[in-house]
Amino acid sequence: MALEVKERKSDAERITDDERRGKTKMGTLKAIAMVKSQKLRNSLKRRRRSSGSLLAIKDIRDEQEQIAVDEFRQILISENLLPAKHDDYHILLRFLKARKFDIEKTKHMWAEMLQWRKEFGADTIEEDFDYTEIDEVKKYYPHGSHGVDKEGRPIYIERLGKVEPNKLMHVTTMERYLRYHVLEFERSLNRKFPACSVASKKHINSTTTILDVAGLGLKNLSKTARELLLQIHKIDADNYPETLHRMFIINAGPGFRLLWNSIKGFLDPKTTSKISVLGNKYQSKLLEVIDASQLPDFLGGDCSCPNEGGCLHSDKGPWNDPVIMQAVMDGEVQNARHIVTISAGNEVVDNSRCRKCKESDLSTAESGSDVEDVLSPQGSCVYHRPTLTPVREEVLIAL
Structure with missing residues (x-):
């Protein structure tokens, strides 16, 4: 009888030891996972810090288009037609271009878009x-x-x-x-x-x-x-x-x-x-x-x-x-925009962001068809006027 009790105790001790080892192993795996996760987060942060130019987005805008967008925006605000999600310069500009900058036609198109989004559940x-x-x-x-x-x-x-x-x-x-x-x-x-x-x-x-x-x-x-x-x-x-x-x-x-x-x-x-x-x-x-x-x-x-x-x-x-998408999901893209306005003359000057542009070394930003990649010798945010993209209607052909 004593031997049987001793064997049962030994079994119980073995089960307890197995559970303890299992918990220890699980804890170790969790710890390893947490360390790896933290290392990944730190790696992403380091990569983002080490590439200061990563979040330097050159946003070139035409002065006359900016005036039109601002006017349209104020009208939408006054009529309670501008949800925060859509309060964006480029979204407003796209709709203005679609209606060739006719404010009334654009407002009608905008209001119908908001109603469609609500009914469709697009948001x-x-x-x-x-x-x-x-x-x-x-x-x-x-x-x-x-x-x-x-x-x-x-x-x-x-x-x-x-x-x-x-x-x-x-x-x-x-x-x-x-x-x-x-x-x-x-x-x-x-x-x-x-x-x-x-x-x-x-x-x-x-x-x-x-x-x-x-x-x-x-x-x-x-x-x-x-x-x-x-x-x-x-x-x-x-x-x-x-x-x-x-x-x-x-x-x-x-x-x-x-x-x-x-x-x-x-x-x-x-x-x-x-x-x-x-x-x-x-x-x-x-x-x-x-x-x-x-x-x-x-x-x-x-x-x-x-x-x-x-x-x-x-x-x-x-x-x-993952680095780029982390910046996107964190909402850093909007803050990384360096707005450059095309004036009526032959040069482009960003009065409010020149210092910030210089600090972010926007002079190294890649050129594209939207802007000529030329810099002043002083390194300020001054660019020659690019050729403007003409206003065009959208098309998707029903073939």
Whole structure:
């Protein structure tokens, strides 16, 4: 009997020892995880501190446009039409450009946008909506963001000739696809454009789009497909204007060119100036504005993204850099803007930020098509006047 009690005690002691060792091991793993997490946070902080120019975003603005934006902003405030989320210079400017700076027309467009966002749930769609069928959808509608052009803008690609609308509607619904489309636009506004602005050191709020129409025919343009494209076009034109910088339509055969010639007659000439319709010898044109490392191999570039299942599945871009995204999520991008105003003369002077520009070494910011990269010998924030981008209407073609 005594032996049995002793054995039971030994078993209990062994169980206690095992539990103790398990807890110790778990505690050690937690401690290791906490240390690694802290090391990562410290590493991110060090990288951000050591790259003072990382958060130096050159934001060039036209003086007359600033006056128009300020006037429009005051009107919206007086009529309680300016939620804090949308109180942003560049958002207001995009809507003004879409209505050619007609204040009344812009205000009407703005009010309808706010109402649509409320009804659609656009402000919370990133938290509320999960598009679980995305991998299946991309089989029948190949598309995606991939890399940036030479000016730092995100590249968006669609292979319209490979769209299978009937199969697409078997794996999703039109309503869910439209919600997914809005979700991606919100991600571009809230994440991709700010990340590209940090990476390129200048304000970015538009995309370069490539539409591959190789093989496009009536089979791709069913009634359902046309309806979906029309609804996408309306959402974009009404609520996300002036977010297209340029568009390349590639592999356009004689049939498409005939269709395009009939379509472009109904478009604003300033809109059509954004669009280049190219045949099957398009690679050199794309490589003029996109580095080969950022262009998928099926479009003549060097990238294939084999570890991500192909370029259209990779979502490659600066929005995947943890340092950049930490700055974006912390709201540091707005404070990193160094506003440079284009005056009526031949020079650009930022009176309020010159000292800050010099301290951040904005003189090393990369040049782009929006501004000539020239500096005064004294190192002040004075630049020669760049050529202004003309005001253009947004376009998304319902092919």
